[in-house]
Amino acid sequence: MYKWIYLVLLLFTPVFAARGQSSNDHIFPAARVARSGIDFDNKGFLIHGKRTFIVSAGMEYARVPHQLWYDRLLRIKRAGFNCVEIYTFWNFHEPKENQFDFTGDHDLGRFLVMVKEMGMYAIVRVGPYYCAEWNNGGYPLWLKFKKGLGVREDNKVFEYYVDRFFDKLLPIVFKNQVNRGGAVILVQLENEHTQGWGTVMPNGYFRHLQAKALSLGLEVPYFFSGLHHSSDPGGEGKPDDAKRPNPWFSTEFWSVWYSQYGPKPGDAGVYDRRTWKIIAHGGNGYNYYMAHGGSNFGYTNNDEDAASYDYGAAIGQAGDLRPIYYTFKRAAWFARSFQDILENSTDATLVYSDISRDTGLKISARTSPSGDIIFLDNSGKNPVSAKLQQSGVTIKVAPGELYPLVHNFKISSGITLEWAYTRIFAVVKQHNTATIIADCEKGMNFSMHFITGPGMMAKPRSPGIKVTGNKIDLDVAMPDSDKLLEYAFTAGSQTIRILAMNRQQTDKTWIVDSGGENYVVNGAGYLGTVRIDDRTIKVAAETPLLANDEGQVWLYTANKTLRLEKGGQQAVSQPQKLKLTKWMQSDASAPALPGFKTGNWLHSRTPLQMGADGDLTPNAWYRTKVTVPAAGNYTMQVKGGGRGQAYIDGKPAAKWKLDDGEVSLNLAKGRHTLAIFTAHDGRDKLAGYIGPIESVDNKGIFGTAFIKQGGPFITRLSNWYFARADRKEDARSGPPKFDTAFYKKYKIGDDVFNKREGYGWFETTIAQPPAGTSKITLSFRSVDENATVFINGKQVYHHDGWNDPFEVTVTDPEALKAPVRLDVFVENYSNEGGIDQPVKVNTIGNAAMVNNWAMKGGIDNSPAAEKWLALSPKRNPGPCFYRSKFTVHFSVSHTFIWRVDTKNMGHGSVWVNGHNLGRYPEKIDAPGLYIPECWLRNGPNELLIYDEDGKTPEDINVIAEPAAGRTITNLTATIK
The missing domain is CATH 2.60.120.260 (Galactose-binding domain-like)
Known part of the structure; x- marks a missing residue:
């Protein structure tokens, strides 16, 4: 069976408990000192004392250059997310023993501060194991060489090194806890452990992690391993559980999967429905894994991935927005707008079971002191038009949709939204104005009904608003137009504004906060930075590069509607590819030559696994001498992992998969120099593994080597x-x-x-x-x-x-x-x-041993100037560097996305201006290796390729990805 399917079904679901262990979805409560910042009951979360629905986006800061953190976080925020969830990969912060890195791309503290500055929260998963399709599951490679070490168990050696890492990591995390003025609201210890989830602590290892974290100042709520990991975490049941002492939350709602690049038809609808099932059935939050996938830069990929970790996510690897992004945005803003209900509700399905008698709909409902929401669930493949019993209003429910009806919700001081029969996208508080954004398709009845409190006189400010005593009704038919309709009424000092539009328009509607005020912007494909300077608002709007001009963009303040004026825009077209200078090459197979000196290599009787010399790259050379008594075909057996290229006396002799355990060599009688170049495509993520890792997923060649005439023997x-x-x-x-x-x-x-x-x-x-x-x-x-x-x-x-x-x-x-x-x-x-x-x-039985080996890992990606020669397409197979240059011209009005297409190459790595883009070949349909915009220079740029197989780069190109590119339009308006 395919490995990734196997892992989906076996490694990621919290059925580990079925293997003789136990789990729950409980959360340890906050320390008393932190409860003013973050607290919960069995109905929902409270942040700073306010009921808060947590809409979280999975994003790994390790997979995004720090120069792009703000951009990606802003895209997350614009989609209505109020939280981001991250891993803190151990081998990202301590790649070499006792050498910690929390600077630049590794600056976790700066990332968490940025999250706070953007008005969002953070859920931090501190490990020490992570999974995440990350090299070695996040374990530093040097851990493999610690005698007596067993991972994820009550092992003193392992716990010693975990403690040392936590001593560096956790103070950064805990300094940023919400009760200390930071962004962190939840912490996860460990990850997807086979023995304990939630608050289950089956052994001393779990208790050790807990004690260590608490001793270092953990105060916010925390849990072990995860909560409700699934591609459909709401399932067909109900998250309601009166016995649960805490809210229902999913830490990994798998939105699409790591085997996919880009959007696929149907993704948006499938995951939209699965999200609304959580909202409708009593869930209190969720975290999409992943909302933004990013890249596996350098050698961080595991054996299932290469450079791209796009995940088919809502926000693409290059920052582009997919259709699923807009469905996530819709659910997020609805859940947050009505979090006072959803975070304090009980099941009210029986109360509203007869609101519609259409057999094509299933009814579910939530009730709370703040109001009710009734969901009309059409699980079928055809739309359903249902007449509501108590009102006579006809609702058209799309296939797969859970259509929300809001009832008795306090929309503003003294004003109650008695019924909203029209879908509500969001409710935005703007001083004394409450702006309701709703979508309604052409020809459908737009219907909302309000009640004012005693003594409040309502006055319509728009045609279509009908006031009768303390009742305010809006019943209009949506015209066949893309034009937004605006309605408003006042009651006392309060204003209710209703913006009615179709779904395409809500996709282009953005809720932003700037200078302590909320604004609504309509008409932009995406809204970037927003700045206010001397009552002038400046907005950077984006349009997909391949899309047409968006048309007019409107800004809604608390009391004004303003058209945003467009500034001048530079007309620039992106070429399909960039011209490369003539390729140069530098041979990297010198260690195969008979006279090569190995004085500074690691010497041993038998070959040692890759990484034994402290090198972290996926490459290593091995050398030895072998003597045979007669000419013939010989079989050498040695354990291995990855790929191997053998050289006899400097000449290529054989290629083989090291996992096969043996290789055939044609040898003349006598003594020979045997050199072996080894490489691998990523280490296993060790999902579910407990125990010693010294002999797990070893790479290179290792153990006793034998040679015998004849074969093969395996x-x-x-x-x-x-x-x-x-x-x-x-x-x-x-x-x-x-x-x-x-x-x-x-x-x-x-x-x-x-x-x-x-x-x-x-x-x-x-x-x-x-x-x-x-x-x-x-x-x-x-x-x-x-x-x-x-x-x-x-x-x-x-x-x-x-x-x-x-x-x-x-x-x-x-x-x-x-x-x-x-x-x-x-x-x-x-x-x-x-x-x-x-x-x-x-x-093979009895065979002669091959002893006295030398090994050296790594590559020198800075060959000396004299080693660079003009490209020669005829050369011996083996590792080789190739170098070229290309020129980029920056544009202030466009974001062009460039990728390195490694067509017809073997296996290897790519650098642009010294930045390692990751490994190739890609294992998903990414159109080449993504070059982050921040790593490009305006002018000449250096491209460096290291191909382990020695394939030549004539077909390599730096190509455009126009589908991910963006046009940037600067918009302004004066707020008088």
Whole structure:
């Protein structure tokens, strides 16, 4: 099965509790000293004493250059988000042991201050494990080489290094807690641990993290691992739970997935509905993972990604806005506008169950002291026109929509919104004016009804407003026009303004705060910075580069409607690609040459895994000498991870996947220099893994190396069969007699347990080993979950855990004289189960060892000037640098997006002006590696490529991504 699908179903859901552990969705309360800043009850959150619906956006500051933090945060804020959720990757802040970095792109403190300055909150997930499709799951590579260390368990060595990291990290986070004037409202300890979620602390490791955080000043609410991770966290149930001591919240609402670049048809509708289900059924907040994906710069990607972590997110990797962005904006502003209801409500579905008798709609409702909201749910694929029983108003509910009706909501002092039969986008408080923004499609009835308090005389300020005593009614038919309609009335000192528009217009409507005042702006595709200077408001509006001019843009203050005037705009067109200067090359395969000196390399008897010398790159060279008694084909076996290129006496000899464990070499008689260049495409994120990591997902070559004439000696076992067992104890009796009436064919990777707990026998036959074989070794990459291994009916090994390699060696001379029956009894406790990865058998037996190795990791991306030569398309395969230049001309009226298209290259890295854009080839459909605008220079720019396979760069181009580009229009208005 595809790895990412497997991870979706198995690694990210809080069913870890089913594996013999427990979980909940509870949150530890704030310390008493922090409750004035952040508190909660079982109905909702309170921030600074005010009921607050938390609409959070997942964004990793580590995946965005710090020069673009403000831009991305502003895009998040403009979409109605009031919070951002982040990881604090350990290996991003302590890449080398005891060398901490909290500056520049790593300046977590500055990021949190910026969030606060922008009027938003932050949820910080401090680890020490993260996942996130990030290299090594966030663990520093140097942790692999600490003896006795086991991750995510009550291990003193691990806890020592966690404490040292937390001593640096947590004071930054805690200084920015909301009760101390900062942005941080929630903290997550650990992440997606297999043993405890919420407030469950099953062992000393969890208690250690808690004690450490509290000792360093944690005061805001916190929890372990996560809350309600899912692509549809609201599900079909109801978040309501009177027994829950805290609000319902989802820390990972997966909006799209990391295997996608850009928007796909249907994304917006699917995730829009899933969001409204949370709002309608008692949820108190959610965090989209991801709202902005970003980039895996440098070597931060894991083995499932390359440079792009676009995620198909609402805000693209390059800052462009996708259709899903606008649906998220709609839900966010509604939830925040009516947070007084949603954060203090109970289920009122029975009260309003007969509001519509249309069988195509399902009714749900929330009630609170602040008012009620009734949701008309059309889960079908066709629109439903429903007549409301108590009013006679006909509502048209779109396919998949949860249509909200607002009832008895106090809209302003002394004024109640009795009924809103029209969809409300947002309610904006502007001094004594409350502006209601609503959308209604052409031909539909726009219907809102208000009641004033005793002694308040209402006066209409617009045609269409009808006042009868203390009742104010607005019932008009929406015209067939894109024009916004404005209605208003006053009551006492209060003004109610209603802006009626269609959905396309609400997409272009923005709520901004500047200088302590709220403004509504309509007509812009996106609204950037807003500044007020001497009563002049200046606005930077954006339009997608490929879109037409947006037309008129209007500004609504508390008491005025102003047209924003456009300044002069420079007409600039973006070329499809930029001209590159002639390529230069610098060969990087010198370590393969026989006379190359290795005095400063790491020397050892057997090869050591990549990173043993402290290098953090995904590249390493290995060298040794090998002597053979006769010419012929030889097989060298050594454990490995990644890709390898072998050189014999300086000449390319073989390429192979290091995970295969062996390589064939044609050798002449005598002594030879063997050099091996190794590379990998990212380390595993170690999801769900607990224990020692020294031997997990090792890269390069490592362990004992053997060489033997002949081969190959490693094969994959096939022809598997499966038979179900009734219980765990069946393993004690040994495997049943093979019978095809009982056993059925099995394909490695298939789930035979239908995502449920179960037991079963997996059987195959190992061909009789060659004569003289003294042992065979069986390599299991992963069995889900526990495995008991039998050879010819006799138990020889037991292994607990999944995604954890293990080996079984068979040395019984009698067993090796004939075909060997192999049986594996598997215990599965949740989700998919079976043999995940191919099982290999190794028959090399006795072989000569290859000793005395030298290793050096890393690359020098600054070759000396004399090493640069004109490009030669004919050269030996192997790593090589290539250099060129391109020129960029900046435009104040446009944001052009440029990417490096590595077409027809192998594997490697790209730098622009010294900034590492990340790894290629991309594993998703990104159109090349994104160049952040802040890393470009106005004029010449240097492009550097390091191709590990030595592919030449004739087809590389710096290309435009016009779909992500933007046109910037400066708008002004005078506020008299």
